[in-house]
Amino acid sequence: MTFAETPVRGLDKNEAILNDERIDKYLIAADGSTSIIRRQLGFNTDQICQCIEYPVPGDFEKLEIHFDLKKYGxxxxWIFPHKGYASVGTGTLPSMVPASEMSERFNRWALDKGIDLAKAERRAHPIYFGYHGFKHGNIFLTGDAASFACSIDGEGIYQAIRSGEIAAKCIIDPKWNYKSELRDLLKYHRYGGWIIPWMLVFPKLSRNIVEGFGGMLMPAISTIVPLVGSMKFVQRAGLGIIGK
Ligand SMILES: Cc1cc2nc3c(=O)[nH]c(=O)nc-3n(C[C@H](O)[C@H](O)[C@H](O)COP(=O)(O)OP(=O)(O)OC[C@H]3O[C@@H](n4cnc5c(N)ncnc54)[C@H](O)[C@@H]3O)c2cc1C
Incomplete structure (x- = not known):
């Protein structure tokens, strides 16, 4: 039996409720950042990054990333070119920078850059950063539903596919020890996952440190970081250490 395109309405005694059907054996929840399955398991936090994105029509040649702690926090x-359009967007922790302020900063940046946002539809989507485990009895939380996305840059396509694979292997062989593969995948969450709760507890202080102190160092950061950060061995060593 296939349930493609059938929304999951909720959970009842660990069984997923679809329209008139129930899934009672195994459930791989891949329903994204706002996962109804995760919420019904009782897990939710305000550890989210709120993103906005505009698919702006046009021929954009270069992939661009603009980073300035003082100006944007x-x-x-980003400007990610595709065929005939580019995804142009940004995102931040709403506890530190309210959504209205993020939009204002972003609109100003787009204006300076000569990008006409009025030509595109505005889309908003959260990325969830609270991790509450992968296997809950016969239910597996995967991808953004579990918060496998990288807590530094929000990228999570690879992790969504990989966590789905791990869940499938667990079902195929219930005796398989999935923990080391899971630990390896969780490193992306761990990069910044440890600091986000602190930023929620001390939002003003965090913002002052980032935008004030970090902003002061911006001229030095913008010369040194791209130079050093583009070295492959620095990326591997740095991310390896913080992902431990
Ligand atoms: C603006 C933005 C830009 C990003 N850019 C990148 C990038 O460049 N590279 C990268 O690696 N990652 C990027 N990410 C992150 C990436 O999109 C996610 O990590 C990834 O899509 C997670 O995949 P997922 O399958 O877990 O969830 P999703 O892709 O969110 O898919 C969840 C699916 O579940 C469905 N669903 C939801 N609720 C139900 C329900 N009740 N019943 C049935 N179905 C349901 C949804 O319709 C959706 O199809 C970006 C995220 C955002 C917000």
Whole structure:
């Protein structure tokens, strides 16, 4: 039996409720950042990054990432070209920078850059950063539903596919010890996952440190970081250490 395109309405005694059907054996929840399954398991936090994105029509040649702690805060603004349009967007922790302020900063940046946002539809989507485990009895939380996305840059496509594979292997062989593969995948969450709760507890202080102190160092950061950060061995060593 296939349930493609059938929304999951909720959970009842660990059984997923679809329209008139129930899934009672195994459930791989891949329903994204706002996962109804995760919420019904009782897990939710305000550890989210709120993103906005505009698919702006046009021929954009270069992939661009703009990073300036003083101007935009703890975020980056991206231009990701596709065929005939580019995804242009940004995102940040709403506890530190309210959504209205993030939009204002982003609109100003787009204006300076000569990008006409009025030509595109505005889309908003959260990325969830609270991790509450992968296997809950016969239910597996995967991808953004579990918060496998990288807590530094929000990227999570690879992790969504990989966590789905791990869940499938667990079902195929219930005796398989999935823990080391899971630990390896969780490193992306761990990069910044440890600091986000602190930023929620001390939002003003965090913002002052990031935008004030970090902003002061911006001229030095913008010369040194791209130079050093583009070295492959620095990326591997740095991310390896913080992902431990
Ligand atoms: C603006 C933005 C830009 C991003 N850019 C990148 C990038 O460049 N590279 C990268 O690696 N990652 C990027 N990410 C992150 C990436 O999109 C996610 O990590 C990834 O899509 C997670 O995959 P997922 O399958 O877990 O969830 P999703 O892709 O969110 O898929 C969840 C699916 O579940 C469905 N669903 C939800 N609720 C129900 C329900 N009740 N019943 C049935 N179905 C349901 C949804 O319709 C959706 O199809 C970006 C995220 C955002 C917000």
């Amino acid at each position: 703890l975020t980056y603004v």
